[in-house]
Amino acid sequence: MNFCLVGLSHKTAPVEVRERLAIADEELSGALRTVAALPGICEVFILSTCNRVEIFTRAESDGGEVGPILTQFLARTHHRDLSEITPYLYQYQQRDAIRHIFRVAASLDSMVLGEPQILGQVKAAYAVAHATGTLGGALEEVLSRSFAVAKRIRTETGIAASAVSISYAAVELAKKIFGSLEGKNVLLIGAGKMSELAAKHLLHSGASSIFVTNRSPERAQELALLLKGRAIRFEQLFDYAGQSDIIISSTGAPHYIIKKEDGRRLLAGRKNRPMFFIDIAVPRNIDPEINKLDNLFLYDIDDLQHVVDANRKERMREAQQGEEMARQEVEKLLRRLKTLDVVPTIIDLQSHLDEIRRQEIARLRSELGDLTPRQEEAIEALTKGMVNKIVHSPINHLKNLAQQSDGLKVVETVRRIFNLKD
Amino acid sequence: MNLLWLRVALALYSLGLLHAVLTVFRRRQRLFRIALGAISLGVVFHLVALVEDGLALGHFPVTSLQEAASLFAFLIACAFLLVYWRYQFHSISVFIFPLVFVLTLTAAMDRSTHYWELPLLRTAWLYLHVSLIILGYTAFFLTFVAGVMYLIQERELKSKKPRAFYYRLPPLDTIDDLAYKSLAVGFPFITLGIITGAFWANAVWGPSWPIDPKISWSFVTWLIYLLLLFTRWTAGWRGRKAAYFAIAGFAATLVTWGTNSGLHSFVSP
Numbered sequence: 204m205n206f207c208l209v210g211l212s213h214k215t216a217p218v219e220v221r222e223r224l225a226i227a228d229e230e231l232s233g234a235l236r237t238v239a240a241l242p243g244i245c246e247v248f249i250l251s252t253c254n255r256v257e258i259f260t261r262a263e264s265d266g267g268e269v270g271p272i273l274t275q276f277l278a279r280t281h282h283r284d285l286s287e288i289t290p291y292l293y294q295y296q297q298r299d300a301i302r303h304i305f306r307v308a309a310s311l312d313s314m315v316l317g318e319p320q321i322l323g324q325v326k327a328a329y330a331v332a333h334a335t336g337t338l339g340g341a342l343e344e345v346l347s348r349s350f351a352v353a354k355r356i357r358t359e360t361g362i363a364a365s366a367v368s369i370s371y372a373a374v375e376l377a378k379k380i381f382g383s384l385e386g387k388n389v390l391l392i393g394a395g396k397m398s399e400l401a402a403k404h405l406l407h408s409g410a411s412s413i414f415v416t417n418r419s420p421e422r423a424q425e426l427a428l429l430l431k432g433r434a435i436r437f438e439q440l441f442d443y444a445g446q447s448d449i450i451i452s453s454t455g456a457p458h459y460i461i462k463k464e465d466g467r468r469l470l471a472g473r474k475n476r477p478m479f480f481i482d483i484a485v486p487r488n489i490d491p492e493i494n495k496l497d498n499l500f501l502y503d504i505d506d507l508q509h510v511v512d513a514n515r516k517e518r519m520r521e522a523q524q525g526e527e528m529a530r531q532e533v534e535k536l537l538r539r540l541k542t543l544d545v546v547p548t549i550i551d552l553q554s555h556l557d558e559i560r561r562q563e564i565a566r567l568r569s570e571l572g573d574l575t576p577r578q579e580e581a582i583e584a585l586t587k588g589m590v591n592k593i594v595h596s597p598i599n600h601l602k603n604l605a606q607q608s609d610g611l612k613v614v615e616t617v618r619r620i621f622n623l624k625d
Numbered sequence: 626m627n628l629l630w631l632r633v634a635l636a637l638y639s640l641g642l643l644h645a646v647l648t649v650f651r652r653r654q655r656l657f658r659i660a661l662g663a664i665s666l667g668v669v670f671h672l673v674a675l676v677e678d679g680l681a682l683g684h685f686p687v688t689s690l691q692e693a694a695s696l697f698a699f700l701i702a703c704a705f706l707l708v709y710w711r712y713q714f715h716s717i718s719v720f721i722f723p724l725v726f727v728l729t730l731t732a733a734m735d736r737s738t739h740y741w742e743l744p745l746l747r748t749a750w751l752y753l754h755v756s757l758i759i760l761g762y763t764a765f766f767l768t769f770v771a772g773v774m775y776l777i778q779e780r781e782l783k784s785k786k787p788r789a790f791y792y793r794l795p796p797l798d799t800i801d802d803l804a805y806k807s808l809a810v811g812f813p814f815i816t817l818g819i820i821t822g823a824f825w826a827n828a829v830w831g832p833s834w835p836i837d838p839k840i841s842w843s844f845v846t847w848l849i850y851l852l853l854l855f856t857r858w859t860a861g862w863r864g865r866k867a868a869y870f871a872i873a874g875f876a877a878t879l880v881t882w883g884t885n886s887g888l889h890s891f892v893s894p
Contacts, residue, residue, distance in 0.1 A: 365792065379782060382796035474861030477797065494783060498864045506785040513787045 204341050204540055205265035208300035209273040209292055210250075210257035213314050216291035218253075224281055224288060226251040231328070232335045234280060239337045241272055246342035250307070250328040252321070254314055259304060261342040270294045298533050301345055305529040308353035310362065316518045317362035322353045341540055344611055352532045359528070361521035365514035370401040372510045373481050373502070374408050377449055380479050380500055384409040390447035391415045392440065393454035394426040397483050401451055402430055414443045418454065441465065445472045451481045452488040459490045466493040481507070543614045549598050551623045556594055560586045627681070628733050630674035631695065635729045637667030638702065638722065645722040648715075648793060657715060664702060671699045671729070687755040695732035696756070698725045700763040708767070712803060714795040720770040750825030757818035762878065764811025765850070769875035771804035772868035779865055801863055804871055808857070812850055819843060842881040849874040 211224060226234050231249060238247040238258065246261040258277065262269045274292060278285045295303045306312045308325045329346050332338050338346070357363050366372040374384075381387055387410045391398050394417045402413055413432030417423035420436065427434035435443050444450060444461075454460065461480070469478065480501040482489040487503055494501040502510075541547070564586060574582075597617065604613045617623075644660035675695065678686040686692040705721050708714075774794055781791040794800070822840075853870045856862040862870075 361792070376782070379778070379791070379796050380798065382798040382802075475863050476861075477864065497866065500782055502785065509785055510787055517787075517792060 204297075204544075205262040205269065206259070206297050206300040206342070206345070207262060207265060207269040207273065208257060208259045208295045208303055209270055209277065210255060210259075210303075211288075211291045211293065212255035212257075212312065214312070215293055220288070220291050221253065221256070223283070224256050224277060224291075225253070226256060226280070228331075231331050235332055235335045235337045237280070238273070238276055241276065243269065244272075246340050247337040248328065248332045248342060248346060250325060252324050255307070255312075257304070257307065259300065259342065259346075261340060265296070270296075298537060301536060302529055302533045304345065305349050305352045305532060306526070308349040309356040309525060309529060310353070311356070311522055311525050311529065315367055316515070316522055317357070317364075317367075319357075319363060322350065322357075325353075326350060340611055341543070344540065344543075345536065348532070348536050352529065355532075356525040356528050360524045362518050362525050364521070365517055367511055367514055367518065369483075369504070369507045369511060370397065370404050372507050372514065373401045373451075374404045376500070376502060376507075376510065377405065377479050378408065380477055381448065386411050387448040388446055389413045389432075390443055390450045391426070391430075391432075392450065392452040392460065392488065393417055393484065394422045395453035395483070398451045398453040398481075399426060399430070401481065401483075402432075405449060406430065410449065414447060416440055416443070441469075445469050448477070449479045449481070451483065453482075453484045454488055455484070456488055457486060459488060461489045461493065463490050463492045463496070466490075466496050466499055470496060470499060483507075542618070543611050545601055545614060548614050548618060548623065549601060552594060552597065552601075552617065552621055555621055555623055556590045560590050627677060628674070628736075630670045630677060631729065631733045634667040634671040634674060635726070635733050637663040637670065638698075638726050638729055640664070641667070641702075641705075641718060641722045642726045644715075645718040648719050649789070660718075661709070661715070665706060668699065668702050668706065671695070671702065675699060685752040685756065687752055687759070689736070691732045691734070691736055693755060693759060694728045697759050697762065698728035698732065700759065701725050701728070701766060704763055704767055708803065712795060712799055714799070716793045716795070717770060717774065720773065724766075748825060748828050750821055750828055754818055754821040754825050757814050757821060761811045761815035761818050762882070764807045764814060765871075765875055765878055767807035768804050768811060768871045771800050771807065772871035772875075775800045775804065775868040776865065776872075779868075797864070801867070804867065805857060805863075808850065808854055808871065812854055815847060815850065819847060839881060839884045842877070842884055846874065846877040846881050849877055 211221065213221070216224075226249060231251065234249055235247050238244060238249070238260065243262045243264060244260050245263055248257075248259040250257040250259070256277070258273050260269060260273065274289060274294075275285065277283075277292075278288055281288075303312070304325075308322055310317050310319070310321045313321055325346075329338075333343070366375045377384060377387075384405060387405075389402055389405050389410050389412070391402055391413065394415060406413065413427070413430050414435050415423045415427040415430065415432050416435045416437050416439070417426070418437055420434065423434040426432075440460075444465075450461075452460065466478075466480075470476075475498045477498045477500070480489050480493065480499065482501060482503045485504065489501055489503075491501065491503070493499060564582065601614065601617060640656075640660045640663035644656055647656060675686060678692065678695070682688075687696055701721055702725050705718060705725075708717055775797065777790050778794045778797055778800060781787055781794075782797070822843075849870070853862075853867065853874060856870075857867060
């Protein structure tokens with residue numbers, strides 16, 4: 204099996220190069236057909252996203268010429284010089300190619316480690332290649348395996364677990380404090396873009412209601428409408444703050460709006476039920492001292508950024524485990540693909556039937572009594588002839604069908620029918 | 626004494642212990658499913674061991690330290706499963722399984738002779754008293770563990786630099802809920818345990834009991850928990866303060882238990 208992958212990604216090429224070499228969705232089918240028609244190529248898969256272009260093929264044989272052929276294809280379709288694009292390309296063969304596609308699907312190679320879109324993009328590209336008819340053999344097997352591997356890595360490691368954007372980090376912190384956000388009230392002080400985004404995420408995660416207040420009541424009204432919340436007058440701020448579990452502040456006020464004393468009063472008024480303050484204003488709106496109060500948590504914009512950084516590092520740590528899984532899965536798949544090869548299957552089939560033949564002769568030999576050497580030969584010839592006639596047609600079909608698409612399935616079926624061990 | 630089933634349970638619990646250790650190093654593991662199965666199976670075998678013990682002895686097996694350790698370990702393991710079922714988190718195993726393992730190990734060693742052979746003390750009150758106290762201890766142990774977890778998680782959140790435990794421990798509110806519920810369950814058990822203890826003493830000695838430091842300590846402990854429960858109800862004490870109090874309460878519990886190494890002075894040999 205000769206896998207070869209040529210591609211470029213955000214790690215090897217800047218965006219100016221990537222955008223020039225990308226293959227648009229509507230051209231994908233055509234590109235697949237063009238590559239499939241290249242000499243020696245049996246199967247093709249092309250993935251083109253804003254962060255990468257990957258051409259993954261299986262060839263009948265590969266004496267090192269498949270890589271350059273694919274590179275030339277890439278240069279030709281985009282009308283570029285070979286020398287212009289080669290510095291940005293990488294090339295993987297065999298197990299390295301498989302491992303690469305596993306890593307890509309599992310988002311181990313993504314710009315934002317663990318981001319969820321890439322698997323969907325790989326699946327969509329697979330669907331196009333499948334519909335175009337450029338898959339159907341071992342490469343298809345590799346790709347469908349890559350979905351399972353990606354899923355396994357995502358669920359068994361924490362690469363996709365913790366938030367890597369500020370607004371999601373805020374939601375995650377809220378969940379670490381309150382558990383469920385069900386029934387929690389949110390108060391927005393100031394109507395900035397960032398607090399709007401955080402509020403949306405909070406609502407999405409189950410927060411029940413939103414109060415919005417702003418120096419200019421019109422803007423508060425507007426945002427309240429957008430978030431299906433309730434606008435309140437700025438002077439009423441503290442009347443509503445006590446009922447709110449999560450308070451997000453982002454006003455342009457030059458001084459602290461909420462002081463430590465206010466925090467203490469609010470907590471006393473709500474029997475110490477916890478409160479979470481998020482201060483994304485600069486200069487800050489909430490006295491940092493307030494964080495020292497029990498059952499009250501204050502995060503400013505830098506604190507959120509620290510959490511995001513820590514989460515990134517945590518994802519990186521988890522990714523190491525993911526890399527190890529990808530390596531193991533490649534070996535597992537290679538072992539499996541090997542058993543699905545035609546030649547070993549034919550040999551297995553022949554020796555299996557011959558084994559049966561010999562066992563049966565051995566079982567009945569004593570019943571036959573003394574035989575002359577000529578009789579012995581005749582029995583051998585008779586049984587061998589039967590076996591050969593029986594396997595003749597299956598072997599012929601195996602040889603032919605295995606070259607066509609879905610050949611792997613035929614091989615697998617034959618192995619199963621005759622109970623050939625893996 | 627047949628300790629086979631108890632030792633099988635011990636072997637299964639050791640998987641729980643392994644899971645507990647790995648939790649510190651890794652965030653998600655496939656081992657958990659296996660560990661959960663092993664722990665559940667361990668609990669079943671442990672129950673078999675307890676029943677067998679009881680049948681062999683002809684009474685409820687809580688009359689020696691080893692028997693009590695076995696029951697305590699069994700109840701804590703059950704509590705783990707209950708917590709997992711109710712709250713869907715398992716990092717609590719870090720605190721629970723070392724103790725379950727040590728207790729079961731103690732119980733699974735060759736049994737020494739019984740302590741409480743004084744026929745005078747063998748009344749139904751004894752079994753009731755010891756069982757209730759152990760049930761109460763189990764619940765208070767959970768309150769204590771929840772207190773410790775709360776303090777760790779609260780510090781992670783206040784420090785704003787999330788480290789390993791931030792990712793592994795459940796939300797503060799969940800921990801606080803566990804602390805409160807286990808306290809509310811444990812308190813009646815301990816109260817009833819103390820009352821049955823009084824009845825037991827009454828049945829044996831009549832109105833004038835021997836003076837025993839353990840009895841005095843148990844009242845101190847009881848008062849601490851009463852105060853904690855009361856302030857939680859009325860003053861809305863929760864979070865850090867409640868966590869400190871729960872830890873203090875459990876420390877007092879340990880002192881109470883440790884006085885005369887588990888037994889009352891008048892039953893020590």
